[in-house]
Amino acid sequence: xxxxxxxxxxxxxxxxxxxxxxxxxxxxxxxxxxxxxxxxxxxxxxxxxxxxxxxxxxxxxxxxxxxxxxxxxxxxxxxxxxxxxxxxxxxxxxxxxxxxxxxxxxxxxxxxxxxxxxxxxxxxxxxxx
Numbered sequence: 001x002x003x004x005x006x007x008x009x010x011x012x013x014x015x016x017x018x019x020x021x022x023x024x025x026x027x028x029x030x031x032x033x034x035x036x037x038x039x040x041x042x043x044x045x046x047x048x049x050x051x052x053x054x055x056x057x058x059x060x061x062x063x064x065x066x067x068x069x070x071x072x073x074x075x076x077x078x079x080x081x082x083x084x085x086x087x088x089x090x091x092x093x094x095x096x097x098x099x100x101x102x103x104x105x106x107x108x109x110x111x112x113x114x115x116x117x118x119x120x121x122x123x124x125x126x127x128x129x
Contacts, residue, residue, distance in 0.1 A: 006045040009036045013053040013098065016077040017062045020084045033090045051096040051103070052078040074099075 011032040014024060029050075036048040054074045063070045078097055085092065096103060114120060 006047070007036075007039050009039075009046060009048045011050055013051055014077075014081055015056065015058065016052040016054050016074040016081070016097075017056070017058045018077065019080055025084075025088055025090070029085065029088075029090050036091075047093045048091065049094045050092050051094070051098060051100070052081055054078075054098045 009032050011028040014020060032048065032050075036046050039046045052074065054070075059070045059073050063073045066073065074097070082095060085095070
């Protein structure tokens with residue numbers, strides 16, 4: 001196996017419908033941060049990327065419970081996430097939100113490249129009933 005020229009490190013995107021807790025940090029982010037730091041100490045080119053996941057029914061449900069909008073819920077928790085990561089010393093090179101244009105552009109480009117290479121198999125759906 002050849003040695004990579006550069007490394008992209010990521011961790012599960014926290015779902016923006018409630019605060020982070022120690023299980024989030026210990027389960028996903030500390031290990032990824034340590035690995036990114038380890039590679040950098042070896043002189044490797046590394047980018048550590050993550051962001052708040054803003055999509056899903058749980059955010060809408062939380063907004064209804066709090067009599068607010070999904071955007072306000074996401075704004076609240078995204079800010080809390082950034083603050084928590086900073087206070088804990090986890091250093092992302094990029095920490096975005098899934099509503100950012102770069103997220104849409106990158107995911108669409110990724111899909112287009114795979115599709116253009118013929119890496120997807122289209123399967124006809126059959127009725128279940």
